[in-house]
Amino acid sequence: xxxxxxxxxxxxxxxxxxxxxxxAVEVFSANGYHAASMDDxxxxxxxxxxxxxxxxxxxxxxxxxxxxxxxKRLLDAVAAGVDADMTPDMQLWSGxxxxxxxxxxxxxxxxxxxxxxxxxxxxxxxxxxQMRARSIELVAAVVVATGTKQGIGEQAEKxxxxxxxxxxGAAESLAVWWLDHPDVSDGLLxxxxxxxxxxxxxxxxxxxxxxxxxxxxT
Amino acid sequence: xxxxxxxxxxxxxxxxxxxxxxxAVEVFSANGYHAASMDDxxxxxxxxxxxxxxxxxxxxxxxxxxxxxxxKRLLDAVAAGVDADMTPDMQLWSGxxxxxxxxxxxxxxxxxxxxxxxxxxxxxxxxxxQMRARSIELVAAVVVATGTKQGIGEQAEKxxxxxxxxxxGAAESLAVWWLDHPDVSDGLLxxxxxxxxxxxxxxxxxxxxxxxxxxxxT
DNA sequence: CAGTAAACCTACCGGCGAGTAGATTACGGG
DNA sequence: CCCGTAATCTACTCGCCGGTAGGTTTACTG
Numbered sequence: 455x456x457x458x459x460x461x462x463x464x465x466x467x468x469x470x471x472x473x474x475x476x477x478a479v480e481v482f483s484a485n486g487y488h489a490a491s492m493d494d495x496x497x498x499x500x501x502x503x504x505x506x507x508x509x510x511x512x513x514x515x516x517x518x519x520x521x522x523x524x525x526k527r528l529l530d531a532v533a534a535g536v537d538a539d540m541t542p543d544m545q546l547w548s549g550x551x552x553x554x555x556x557x558x559x560x561x562x563x564x565x566x567x568x569x570x571x572x573x574x575x576x577x578x579x580x581x582x583x584q585m586r587a588r589s590i591e592l593v594a595a596v597v598v599a600t601g602t603k604q605g606i607g608e609q610a611e612k613x614x615x616x617x618x619x620x621x622x623g624a625a626e627s628l629a630v631w632w633l634d635h636p637d638v639s640d641g642l643l644x645x646x647x648x649x650x651x652x653x654x655x656x657x658x659x660x661x662x663x664x665x666x667x668x669x670x671x672t
Numbered sequence: 673x674x675x676x677x678x679x680x681x682x683x684x685x686x687x688x689x690x691x692x693x694x695x696a697v698e699v700f701s702a703n704g705y706h707a708a709s710m711d712d713x714x715x716x717x718x719x720x721x722x723x724x725x726x727x728x729x730x731x732x733x734x735x736x737x738x739x740x741x742x743x744k745r746l747l748d749a750v751a752a753g754v755d756a757d758m759t760p761d762m763q764l765w766s767g768x769x770x771x772x773x774x775x776x777x778x779x780x781x782x783x784x785x786x787x788x789x790x791x792x793x794x795x796x797x798x799x800x801x802q803m804r805a806r807s808i809e810l811v812a813a814v815v816v817a818t819g820t821k822q823g824i825g826e827q828a829e830k831x832x833x834x835x836x837x838x839x840x841g842a843a844e845s846l847a848v849w850w851l852d853h854p855d856v857s858d859g860l861l862x863x864x865x866x867x868x869x870x871x872x873x874x875x876x877x878x879x880x881x882x883x884x885x886x887x888x889x890t
Numbered sequence: 891c892a893g894t895a896a897a898c899c900t901a902c903c904g905g906c907g908a909g910t911a912g913a914t915t916a917c918g919g920g
Numbered sequence: 921c922c923c924g925t926a927a928t929c930t931a932c933t934c935g936c937c938g939g940t941a942g943g944t945t946t947a948c949t950g
Contacts, residue, residue, distance in 0.1 A: 464927055464928075466926095466927090470928095501929095502928065502930080504928075505928065508927090508928090
């Protein structure tokens with residue numbers, strides 16, 4: 455009995471590292487950083503624990519590498535979909551579609567970035583927060599650009615970051631909601647947001663303002 | 673030397689339980705469920721560990737009680753600010769103000785609910801998700817109500833839940849953003865959201881739709 | 891001023907999981 | 921075919937933390 459490929463044979467370090475990272479993302483996303491054990495990671499990766507330590511270092515190191523890799527993948531995916539030559543609304547539209555598309559194809563990546571990374575605290579939370587802040591600033595730039603073009607740059611700048619934070623949060627939240635309602639296309643998700651936010655923002659640019667009791671101009 | 677109140681004297685169970693719960697919320701919010709130790713909780717509460725177990729039960733029990741208490745406080749706070757007689761936009765406005773106000777006054781409560789509860793997994797995540805889903809449904813109801821009043825109920829209903837999820841997420845995200853930018857009033861936060869979302873939604877109700885390339889009607 | 895019940899503590903156990911020591915293969919080049 | 925090296929494993933140590941056993945003190949109550 456030749457025991458055909460009785461277990462994944464000896465593989466070059468590169469490949470194993472990737473496998474282990476994949477497994478780690480899976481495990482961390484499922485149970486969170488603290489609840490995940492290195493034994494779990496090793497088992498899912500089909501490898502013994504010392505391998506994990508030899509190749510990826512301590513648990514913290516491993517988690518950091520997961521976060522960084524997945525974050526890069528996400529940002530690259532979004533960046534690939536956006537072209538600086540496009541109009542602001544098309545930039546937003548494309549970015550949102552890319553984002554939702556990525557999340558749809560990489561649930562674990564999204565979960566580990568969104569849910570777990572923040573709750574660990576320490577340097578990870580810092581890192582993730584900064585990345586998120588960068589995203590918000592990018593969106594804010596689009597907002598300001600539009601506002602400036604329409605001649606109300608000053609007013610827009612004041613609230614641009616807040617609006618951007620709200621928009622980013624809305625997208626993230628929709629992504630989470632999506633996990634429970636998979637029977638919706640990524641395009642539809644993006645169009646909801648565009649309709650909600652871009653139309654509203656368009657009104658803002660035009661000078662319309664909502665205020666309690668008298669919904670008219672300032 | 674009378675050693676004036678040398679340490680918090682013997683206190684009735686009720687009071688101690690509250691103190692311990694307060695401490696637990698603090699500790700859980702700071703470090704997350706798994707990283708928090710019962711010794712930490714006991715120390716912050718100014719009490720020895722067996723007290724915690726005698727009064728609040730196991731670590732899971734304790735966490736559940738934290739979550740439930742804080743969730744109730746938050747929901748009550750929002751409910752107290754909203755009156756069913758108000759117009760939909762005013763309901764939204766009041767609810768948002770109450771929400772932001774609560775978060776501003778209870779950072780730990782918010783953190784433990786938003787960041788930690790979801791990442792623990794198991795029954796807690798379930799519980800929190802359901803509460804969040806209820807909130808989304810409430811908002812969705814407001815959306816549908818408005819849509820129906822304007823005669824486009826059917827179309828609104830399809831996307832109402834998605835829109836509501838986006839709105840709730842935007843509010844949550846703004847709340848988090850607020851933690852890093854405390855020099856903004858809760859009213860301003862709420863007004864940003866109202867301007868962004870309600871105006872956009874108003875356009876939707878009026879039949880305007882954003883689509884790629886030709887931003888006009890369907 | 892007992893005496894009892896409730897509040898509260900010190901000091902421990904057992905298990906789990908991070909991290910490691912050191913042997914043991916398999917593959918690739920000579 | 922054989923040797924070195926990189927890949928891989930088994931089998932441990934050790935500290936931390938959830939949970940508890942059992943005693944001690946304080947405050948009411950009659």
